[in-house]
Amino acid sequence: MSAPSFLAFAVRNLTRLCPGGRLHCSGLMAPSSTTRRNMSSKRKMDHLDRTASNSRQNAVYPGRICGIVNESEMVKRLRIAVHPSFSFKAGQWVDFFIPGVETVGGFSMCSCPGLLQREGVIELAVKSTTHPPANWIHTACAVGSEVDMRVGGDFFFDPSPSDPPVDLLLVAGGVGINPLYSILLHTADLLRLQQTSSGQDSNVSSVHLCYSAKNSQELLFKSSITEVCQQFPDKVSCDFHVTQVNTDVDPQLQSSINRGRVTEEELRTHVHPERTLCYLCGPPPMIEAISKTLLNLGLPKDRILFEKWW
Structure with a gap:
């Protein structure tokens, strides 16, 4: 155009x-x-x-x-x-x-x-x-x-058509969801393009988002994120977390929200050392803890990308 x-x-x-x-x-x-x-x-x-x-x-x-x-x-x-x-x-x-x-x-x-x-x-x-x-x-x-x-910024997802497919793991804390939401929406566009282009492979095999905030009201874009997961049930998934255990949870999200922080067990389910590419964004302590856990799970350092904003 x-x-x-x-x-x-x-x-x-x-x-x-x-x-x-x-x-x-x-x-x-x-x-x-x-x-x-x-x-x-x-x-x-x-x-x-x-x-x-x-x-x-x-x-x-x-x-x-x-x-x-x-x-x-x-x-x-x-x-x-x-x-x-x-x-x-x-x-x-x-x-x-x-x-x-x-x-x-x-x-x-x-x-x-x-x-x-x-x-x-x-x-x-x-x-x-x-x-x-x-x-x-x-x-x-x-x-x-x-x-x-x-x-x-050097924190982005922009695959070339010749790049091999990856399993994306997105881990966000608080307003650190912003760049990861951009990446999630971009992958959804890539998946739609694959659906409309016969025989065209996608650069994305799967996407899993781990998103934590203090309470459910601070989980931004949750309705849109859920819609993307519903549109691509075999490709896109999400786990929401609230870290203030005494706060009320939105009744509409009761079944999809976990209380407490992102766990090693959850990450283990979505980590494959050769296929997974992980993007992290949130408070520095969270980034450091998650990065250490991913390294312990065998994910190479060059496949862990992060953005610290405060």
Whole structure:
């Protein structure tokens, strides 16, 4: 699809989502260079420091907020219209530049590349904190707000057609679900492509998600995750966990939620040293504990990929 037609497609879809048609995607300007904004040299702090050694695209792209929903009491999901040249791989994040806010945010995309191709938008789910970018999203961001973004990160799933099939094991803690949800949605797109392309093999043999949060209300995207599992019952599975054992569990999820942390026994069921590729994202203590367990189960170190965000 050419850039003009792609942008027109995005306009049609996004103005439908925004009250009063206030979003005008045709107003999105061309990507700016890092030289013009000089963002990476003058504003290097927090997220930029932590990810200084990670790969990044050169271009900084404009974006416009075209939808905001409360994913939970503490998490807002943003829908952002982006420039037609914007691209990313499932699992990557963006440097998030907010006009008037000195601190640069770093947020993993919770949408998949397929949504970008179909509708010209990306999505971010951000937890409320006192960190300036997150605080802006929860207190000042509105439909029509403009931001700039630059894609980065070496934590992604982007198989080539010639790559051998893998068994994906995704382990998420809290809002660490964001990049793994992006990967899950991307694998679902790959599986759908396999269904519609006779004889085409998929790069994914199976996917299992282990997802833990303090309580069931903080299990983001749970309905959508369940739908993917139901759509591909022989390929995709999930175990939800709540770690605060005294909290009430959503009655609709009683049968699918485990109390307590992800166990070695659960991981053992989904680990094959030669086929499994594991992606981890969550608090550092969880990442370290799960990584140690996977190594003890015989999974090679180079097949354990992780992203630590706090």
